[in-house]
Amino acid sequence: MAEVINGETHGHQEESFVSKYIFSYDHKMISKQYLMTAIVTGVTAMILSILFRIQLAWPGESSDFLSLFLGEQWAPGGVLKEDMYLGLVTIHGTLMVFFLLTGGLSGTFSNLLIPLQIGARDMASGFLNMLSYWLFFLSSLIMLVSLFIETGPAMSGWTVYPPLSALPQSISGSGMGMTLWLVSMAIFIASSLLGSLNYIVTVINLRTQGMSMMRLPLTVWAFFITAIIGVLSFPVLLSAALLLLMDRMLGTSFYLSDIIIGGEMLTNHGGSPILYQHLFWFLGHPEVYIVLIPALGLSSEIIATNTRKPIFGYKAMVGSILAIAFLSFIVWAHHMFVTGMNPFLGSVFVFTTLLIAIPSAVKVFNYITTLWKGSIIYTPATLFIIGLVSSFISGGVTGIILADAALDIMVHDTYFVVAHFHVVMGLSAVFGMFAGVYHWFPKMFGRMMNTTLGYIHFWVTLIGAYGVFFPMHFIGIAGAPRRYYDYSVYGDFDVDQYAMIVDLNVIITIFAIIAALGQVVFLYNFFYSIFYGQRATQNPWKANSLEWTTPVEHMHGNWPGELPTVYRWPYDYSNPEHEEDFVPQTVPLKEGETAH
Amino acid sequence: MMVSKLIILVVIVLGAILIAQIMKIQRTLSEITGRKEEEISQKNNRLNANLMLLFMIVLFGGFIYLMQEYGWTGRGSSASKHGHDLDWLLNLNLIIILIVFFLTHFFLLYFSFKYVKKPGVKAYFFPHSSKLEMIWTFIPASALAVIIILGLTIWNDVTSESSAEAIRVELFSKQFDWTARYSGKDNKLGKFDYKLTLDNNQLALMTTNTIDSAIQNMETGPQGIKTLEAKLKDKNFVTSKEEKQKIKDAIDRKSRLVRLLYQMKNRYDSKMDVMAWDDIIQKDTLYLCVNKEYEMTFRSKDVIHSAYFPDFRVQMNTVPGMTTRFKFTPDITTKEFIKKNNKPKDFNFSLMCNKICGGAHYKMKMIVVVLDEKEYNDWMSSKANATFKDKYFAKTN
Numbered sequence: 001m002a003e004v005i006n007g008e009t010h011g012h013q014e015e016s017f018v019s020k021y022i023f024s025y026d027h028k029m030i031s032k033q034y035l036m037t038a039i040v041t042g043v044t045a046m047i048l049s050i051l052f053r054i055q056l057a058w059p060g061e062s063s064d065f066l067s068l069f070l071g072e073q074w075a076p077g078g079v080l081k082e083d084m085y086l087g088l089v090t091i092h093g094t095l096m097v098f099f100l101l102t103g104g105l106s107g108t109f110s111n112l113l114i115p116l117q118i119g120a121r122d123m124a125s126g127f128l129n130m131l132s133y134w135l136f137f138l139s140s141l142i143m144l145v146s147l148f149i150e151t152g153p154a155m156s157g158w159t160v161y162p163p164l165s166a167l168p169q170s171i172s173g174s175g176m177g178m179t180l181w182l183v184s185m186a187i188f189i190a191s192s193l194l195g196s197l198n199y200i201v202t203v204i205n206l207r208t209q210g211m212s213m214m215r216l217p218l219t220v221w222a223f224f225i226t227a228i229i230g231v232l233s234f235p236v237l238l239s240a241a242l243l244l245l246m247d248r249m250l251g252t253s254f255y256l257s258d259i260i261i262g263g264e265m266l267t268n269h270g271g272s273p274i275l276y277q278h279l280f281w282f283l284g285h286p287e288v289y290i291v292l293i294p295a296l297g298l299s300s301e302i303i304a305t306n307t308r309k310p311i312f313g314y315k316a317m318v319g320s321i322l323a324i325a326f327l328s329f330i331v332w333a334h335h336m337f338v339t340g341m342n343p344f345l346g347s348v349f350v351f352t353t354l355l356i357a358i359p360s361a362v363k364v365f366n367y368i369t370t371l372w373k374g375s376i377i378y379t380p381a382t383l384f385i386i387g388l389v390s391s392f393i394s395g396g397v398t399g400i401i402l403a404d405a406a407l408d409i410m411v412h413d414t415y416f417v418v419a420h421f422h423v424v425m426g427l428s429a430v431f432g433m434f435a436g437v438y439h440w441f442p443k444m445f446g447r448m449m450n451t452t453l454g455y456i457h458f459w460v461t462l463i464g465a466y467g468v469f470f471p472m473h474f475i476g477i478a479g480a481p482r483r484y485y486d487y488s489v490y491g492d493f494d495v496d497q498y499a500m501i502v503d504l505n506v507i508i509t510i511f512a513i514i515a516a517l518g519q520v521v522f523l524y525n526f527f528y529s530i531f532y533g534q535r536a537t538q539n540p541w542k543a544n545s546l547e548w549t550t551p552v553e554h555m556h557g558n559w560p561g562e563l564p565t566v567y568r569w570p571y572d573y574s575n576p577e578h579e580e581d582f583v584p585q586t587v588p589l590k591e592g593e594t595a596h
Numbered sequence: 597m598m599v600s601k602l603i604i605l606v607v608i609v610l611g612a613i614l615i616a617q618i619m620k621i622q623r624t625l626s627e628i629t630g631r632k633e634e635e636i637s638q639k640n641n642r643l644n645a646n647l648m649l650l651f652m653i654v655l656f657g658g659f660i661y662l663m664q665e666y667g668w669t670g671r672g673s674s675a676s677k678h679g680h681d682l683d684w685l686l687n688l689n690l691i692i693i694l695i696v697f698f699l700t701h702f703f704l705l706y707f708s709f710k711y712v713k714k715p716g717v718k719a720y721f722f723p724h725s726s727k728l729e730m731i732w733t734f735i736p737a738s739a740l741a742v743i744i745i746l747g748l749t750i751w752n753d754v755t756s757e758s759s760a761e762a763i764r765v766e767l768f769s770k771q772f773d774w775t776a777r778y779s780g781k782d783n784k785l786g787k788f789d790y791k792l793t794l795d796n797n798q799l800a801l802m803t804t805n806t807i808d809s810a811i812q813n814m815e816t817g818p819q820g821i822k823t824l825e826a827k828l829k830d831k832n833f834v835t836s837k838e839e840k841q842k843i844k845d846a847i848d849r850k851s852r853l854v855r856l857l858y859q860m861k862n863r864y865d866s867k868m869d870v871m872a873w874d875d876i877i878q879k880d881t882l883y884l885c886v887n888k889e890y891e892m893t894f895r896s897k898d899v900i901h902s903a904y905f906p907d908f909r910v911q912m913n914t915v916p917g918m919t920t921r922f923k924f925t926p927d928i929t930t931k932e933f934i935k936k937n938n939k940p941k942d943f944n945f946s947l948m949c950n951k952i953c954g955g956a957h958y959k960m961k962m963i964v965v966v967l968d969e970k971e972y973n974d975w976m977s978s979k980a981n982a983t984f985k986d987k988y989f990a991k992t993n
């Protein structure tokens with residue numbers, strides 16, 4: 001670190017292009033790499049959703065947009081093929097959940113903020129960190145490539161339940177496409193584990209002097225707990241995927257029993273498709289918190305900074321994340337109430353699931369109380385955080401219905417579920433991620449994003465998002481199943497209801513297109529600002545945490561000279577004992593001042 | 597539809613123009629004034645605060661509009677006994693969560709509006725309050741206690757065993773259709789085993805005859821072991837190595853299956869034949885009798901499907917290799933339901949597949965008709981000579 005002492009030089013001119021931009025060990029560069037990759041997967045997933053939304057709104061009509069993206073093979077005459085509809089849905093879900101919101105969200109912000117906010121020079125292992133990113137990159141690449149192969153991508157939904165996903169005879173995507181899906185996910189899991197272990201070790205070992213656990217910003221708490229959840233749950237998905245791979249390639253019968261497919265009588269006997277679901281959801285449910293908790297962490301930090309108030313109930317916030325993390329491991333079977341499992345077992349999962357509502361409610365109330373008597377400054381990040389709290393409420397309350405096994409009988413696998421998880425997990429996490437990008441952009445790129453475009457982006461996205469997902473609740477509660485290519489069956493049952501579904505589907509698709517266009521504003525602002533944005537100052541938001549004590553210009557080791565020492569918690573905003581409305585963590589306590 | 601596409605196009609064009617204009621104005625403006633991005637002007641703060649209030653109106657208004665237009669009655673009233681309990685529970689839950697939704701959103705958005713930065717006013721330093729935190733742990737906890745207790749009571753009721761006289765019907769699923777099997781006079785469903793599947797025994801029912809013909813088919817049928825072995829020896833027929841391996845694999849597989857079939861034959865007690873012979877197999881339309889309890893069992897030939905009867909509030913997965921069940925009692929006939937709910941004349945109750953099962957998943961359906969007792973008995977008698985036995989021997993003759 002010798003060259004770092006002199007803040008003037010950047011100290012790493014001797015680095016080659018490759019070691020600086022490609023195989024970098026530096027957490028700040030790796031964070032940017034994650035963000036860029038996440039943007040690519042996110043945009044792809046969004047385009048896929050527009051493609052299948054067109055089919056849902058105008059079923060069977062020819063669309064130039066579909067021909068343009070899918071060509072004659074998958075959209076002959078501009079009409080989407082049935083199989084490919086499911087392929088698009090599957091890859092959309094997979095990219096959004098795993099690549100954008102797990103790899104992308106944690107990868108970007110854990111990497112950027114953990115070392116900077118705990119006062120460390122870098123991650124515990126720069127090499128593993130780099131490896132983790134490149135495995136992530138490789139797995140994204142494989143997943144994206146699977147869209148282009150002859151037999152199409154995986155088509156059995158993002159949950160890839162066997163036997164559908166195990167038997168190539170059952171749908172074209174369960175051939176090569178499914179193999180690629182499994183390989184990609186195996187690599188993804190390896191990446192996620194390396195990353196998570198690194199985060200955990202870094203938080204435990206590399207906190208700077210004075211940075212006790214209870215002085216950590218809530219962001220770091222969130223990343224830390226997320227990493228622990230990941231380490232405990234992803235290996236189970238890996239084993240589920242490996243067993244599935246074996247059923248596919250080696251003729252084992254973990255998930256298969258008594259099946260006749262494509263006229264062929266299989267000899268597999270004694271396996272259970274339900275076993276797969278248990279294994280999958282043992283990860284799958286914690287996964288939604290892996291997606292959500294980092295977003296909640298980002299929001300705690302941003303809301304405090306931009307209301308100029310301490311986050312209300314710091315300890316309760318930490319406690320509720322811990323409670324959510326613990327409970328998230330004992331609720332998985334609420335996804336399986338109608339699989340024919342023992343009803344008593346179902347009751348147990350109803351109970352544990354509904355318990356999660358309590359810490360979640362505490363978080364919401366604490367956010368709202370933080371706003372109370374605040375001095376709110378409306379940066380684009382603030383807006384997105386308010387959007388996050390809103391969607392967390394709107395999506396959270398519908399979870400109460402889904403958690404109630406008796407009610408789940410009515411709405412399981414309908415659009416009500418689609419609406420629920422999009423709002424509570426999709427929107428909240430995406431809003432949190434946007435807020436994070438707007439807020440820490442100056443730290444990442446040394447420049448500012450345009451505020452007005454940020455406003456437009458937010459309001460278009462918020463209205464678009466509610467316009468898409470509110471009506472879905474109504475379609476779902478009316479009983480419309482998900483993963484349907486069109487709703488023509490209703491013609492045989494109830495033409496009135498068919499009319500309602502088509503009506504709402506058109507509205508949803510129009511809002512989806514509006515929301516997607518809103519993202520163009522963001523992309524434009526983002527890339528434009530990287531090169532031409534206003535230059536950032538060191539602490540533009542007047543925040544307390546350590547990352548704002550580093551120089552604007554990135555350097556290895558983060559701080560020139562000594563690491564900073566921490567004297568207080570990060571939320572001394574508008575503390576009456578101080579003149580200024582913020583007191584950075586590096587400011588020693590005044591005489592007679594009690595630490596929080 | 598043309599109109600919608602036109603609207604979309606207009607939105608795109610207007611949006612693009614708007615963004616370009618704003619960027620232009622912004623750039624010139626900040627060059628002139630030296631304004632910094634991070635310094636949010638009081639005007640912008642106020643603007644967004646007002647928009648928060650406006651958003652509250654739009655959000656609540658939009659929700660109430662959707663409610664009125666498509667309300668939670670969009671699913672229609674229940675056509676089964678337990679469905680009424682579920683609807684009651686759903687309504688209760690909806691009321692609770694709507695109160696929470698409206699209240700918390702009101703506070704969130706009102707505070708966002710009210711507490712926008714005002715020059716010279718410092719925020720109130722309020723890091724925690726044990727009392728408040730206790731209150732809002734306690735309130736959701738007690739609301740949840742009610743929800744859990746009511747929910748579990750009804751869940752236990754719905755999933756409990758059916759009475760002995762419940763009518764037994766089986767739903768058999770495969771890509772991409774449903775077949776119903778009525779248990780016939782004895783109200784006992786015949787046994788089955790997937791290895792018995794043949795063209796004339798699609799549901800793989802187990803009788804002395806079906807076991808024998810399955811063995812015979814496996815050994816000497818057109819794709820039987822003997823035939824395959826002959827093929828393997830025929831030099832003209834088998835050309836490539838791969839093909840040879842494929843045939844060998846098929847022989848292996850079939851030999852294993854045949855062994856199992858012989859075991860089955862040895863263990864089988866022909867007294868059980870009657871259970872299967874009087875079963876009635878029914879495609880396309882499922883007829884049910886009003887006010888009769890049904891014990892429905894489900895099974896699948898290939899992948900997981902799910903039997904979803906939205907009108908009866910019934911949903912159960914069908915899983916290859918295992919049998920699942922659901923009991924319910926339709927309590928209104930199709931005709932009365934149409935009259936009572938002002939449904940279109942050609943309305944029918946529906947059975948849809950609700951677990952992704954392949955390309956045509958969305959077309960996998962069955963029409964369900966609930967008849968009154970007389971109509972139902974008439975229909976049953978019309979089937980008296982169309983039992984599994986009748987059809988089986990009609991075909992094999």
Ligand code: HEM
Nearest residue numbers: 049089090093096097157158159418425426482483484512
């Ligand atoms: C442009 C915004 C989006 C639109 C219009 C959209 C729309 C949809 C629709 C219509 C489905 C199909 C539902 C079905 O048939 O089952 C779907 C599936 C899904 N979406 Fe989105 N979505 C969007 C954004 C997101 C985001 C941000 C996430 C991140 C959590 C996400 C995650 C998923 C998942 C996990 C599925 C399930 C895929 C499956 O069934 O296998 N989506 N989306």
Ligand SMILES: [Cu+2]
Nearest residue numbers: 284285332335
């Ligand atoms: Cu879950």
Ligand SMILES: [Cu+2]
Nearest residue numbers: 901949953960
């Ligand atoms: Cu199906």
